[in-house]
Amino acid sequence: MLGMVLAGLLWQKAQALDWAAVADAFTSIAPWRWVGAAMAAAISFWAVAQYDVTAHRHFRTGRPDTAARRAGATAIAVGQTTGFGPAVGAALRWRLMPDLGRGTVLRITGFVTLGFFAAWGTIALTLAVPVLAGHAWLGLALLPLGLAAVSALLFAFPHLNVLGRQCDLPSIPAFLQMVALAGCDVLFAGLALDLMLPPETAPALPVLIATFTLALGAGMIGGTPGGVGPFELALVTLLPGTATPELAAALIAFRMVYYAVPCILGASYALLAPPHRQPPAPALRPRLSLGPRAELPIAAQADHRAIATLQSEGTALRTPQTLTLFLGAVEGPLAPLLPALHRAARDENRLPCLYKLTGRDAVTARRAGWHMAAFAVEAVIDTARHDLCGPDYRQLRRFLRKAEEAGLTFGPIAAPDWERMTEIHSAWEDSHGAERGLTMGRFCPLYMSDKPLFGAWHKGRLIAFTSWLQTGGTLSLDLVRHEAETPQGTMHGLVQAVIGHARKQGIAEVCLAALPHPALPGRLKGCAGLTRFKASFAPRWRPLYIGAPDVLQLALAAADIRRAILAPAPLRRSTHDLWSLDALVDAPPDDALPACRRAG
Known part of the structure; x- marks a missing residue:
């Protein structure tokens, strides 16, 4: 309702514009600016599509990053333009990956939506607000403090109970990655808007990007298709004196590049691309009764998985923040397991860790570039x-x-x-x-x-x-x-x-x-x-x-x-x-x- 009211206010403001001047300003946008804005928009969409990769890793769906990224880009491109982003996004993700099941699709959609709002809020409060307040230097201190505060909360409360069910919150590496992706998104989306503005009327790029960040949030909260109404009003409010035909032309061009074209491409892909189906791969069962270390069966009491290569095999424990190779290699040498552990931890949004290694294995890991420390006897x-x-x-x-x-x-x-x-x-x-x-x-x-x-x-x-x-x-x-x-x-x-x-x-x-x-x-x-x-x-x-x-x-x-x-x-x-x-x-x-x- 609020979004519709703001859209009505925008319509009233639009009546006062000289639309002939708006048309002249639109046609005067240089071709290279269109190309640059399209490239910036593509990078921005790559960043937001990466949220789905993070979500699939969080829920350990086992889907390839490419398939997750395409589904995410399609869902976001169509959802943000048509409005009702979470509902439309969930429907498109289910269309492209039907064998995930509705429950997993809804969880992925919720993870992406809430994760973006959390990352956007961190950037808006710690960077955008200080820039618009004229204290950009303050962001250099507020951003690390904000990241540290949220990371501390995620460390202290890795799980959340909702209606009697336990929900695993994003790990600290996943949250930091989402903040980086959100920063990349608003940076290049703001750059796309900047390229559409005439240089003589465009504010300084940091100010424009900070303004765009807050306006983007207003558009998402408003819930209108493409954020129409709340986004423009927030932009005009935060940039006094810019309610000009040039700004109107730039916004129309920006919406074509950042909303209309991606929406058409995304909808076409969703209609024409075959659904991605991937039979679940059988999980490699960890061998807990073998190995040189007698303590290995303790892993049965915790969430654990196998880490394996052609030469070696080991057992890793899952904690909220880590994927930890426990006791070294069950079979074969340790060295081949180290890069495999890196990849497995990345694929679960966790930190790789080695735990309870002997001195011999510690030397092997140190030679491979790991930081080792004696912690027990x-x-x-x-x-x-x-x-x-x-x-x-x-x-x-x-x-x-x-x-x-x-x-x-x-x-x-x-x-x-x-x-x-x-x-x-x-x-x-x-x-x-x-x-x-x-x-x-x-x-x-x-x-x-x-x-x-x-x-x-x-x-x-x-x-x-x-x-x-x-x-x-x-x-x-x-x-x-x-x-x-x-x-x-x-x-x-x-x-x-x-x-x-x-x-x-x-x-x-x-x-x-x-x-x-x-x-x-x-x-x-x-x-x-x-x-x-x-x-x-x-x-x-x-x-x-x-x-x-x-x-x-x-x-x-x-x-x-x-x-x-x-x-x-x-x-x-x-x-x-x-x-x-x-x-x-x-x-x-x-x-x-x-x-x-x-x-x-």
Whole structure:
């Protein structure tokens, strides 16, 4: 309604124009200006069409960038000219990609629409307004601050709950890309308008582009076809003294180049082009039971995917901002996976990251140009050399004596009592807080049922248990749970029993998991006791590394991974590819889910 009122006001203003002078000004526009404006409009449309590429990557549709870009350009060219842009755009996207389904098409349209408004608003408030206020220099400070503020919000709140459903907001890389695309759009669209104006009447280019940016927003909010009415009135209002036949002629020429011609081309393409159909490619299933690192199956608890080349294969974890190669290569060398990880992260609007790499792999990544940093050390015990004699084991011997005096017994759990183990887990959460996740073990029988389990009993009653991950010659600690009050030496005796069992089974290493690197400033609180506990076994400390293409991406990736560990997403139990088939057989979902309730 408001747009129609403004369009009426524009019509009244148009009655006062000398249309003969407008015609003269229109015909006097030089041919090279038409060509230049058309080229600028083409670049502007390339930028806005790229929004669809970003949207398809966000929703992981798997469509080629070219097909997404063409559908986006068609939808925007026709939608912005005819009015009702989101509805028209959704219809045209569905026409060009029918097998996406209506739901995905609507999500892509909403993503593009809201994403553009967010990016446009950032540019308008931080750049356009200061320029028109005569303080262009202020934009140099406001733009970084605005980008940082929105990025901080997206980092803190990566998801939004709408009507009981979780919506994933754009990642920080996606938002920054959309702002850059919106800047490219208004820059070249404003340049197209500038080329249509006579030089003697055109304001300075920065002022014109800032004015165009705000007028464009008024036209979009007005909702009229092509923004007619609100756009022109905003332009005339923000550029006093320019309501001349030359401006009217320039606006008519601009609308021909930027609206009419793209609309005709877009409509023709939508009518004549065959729909793009692409059968869904079968996802490569990550192999979580193989590889040189026993911790790999932890990835089953998080959103994960395979990264593969002809030479190598690895498993990557998804966090809101990153696609993280976990533990290096499952098979083959690391080097071929690095460019593949770059491409995969780009195709999901995420930052590429390497996590928990060994020193050897860190050297390989550093040679390939990645920025690497030691962030943790893991305690590794050589079972053949582990001997309770000697001064290094004095503290361990003391705690083992206390466990023996308390009458504790330790050993494998052959038939898990999930009800009792759930009680222990609940007591542990009550005293320690919610469990962590991502790369740290979480309590769920569906996940644990095919893992080695060891328990501690006091007077025949289970009071503590651990789960472990095994591959080749390594047994790695996965999960530790115990009652709030246990006799001294309980966990020492439990781990010592595991070491003894591993030695008998010919397992060369027992890994007690990782701690923050001693060189890191501000190590996590509560690590002192855990460090003393692990140090009592006189382990070999092995450094682990995190990496990203540069320092800024490394800082953001590390913060995002830490956030995902401290506040993990709920465990998913509806997909059959999350848990091994053996686990599903051994622990039917209907029986095991109650035991997972507190964990997810």
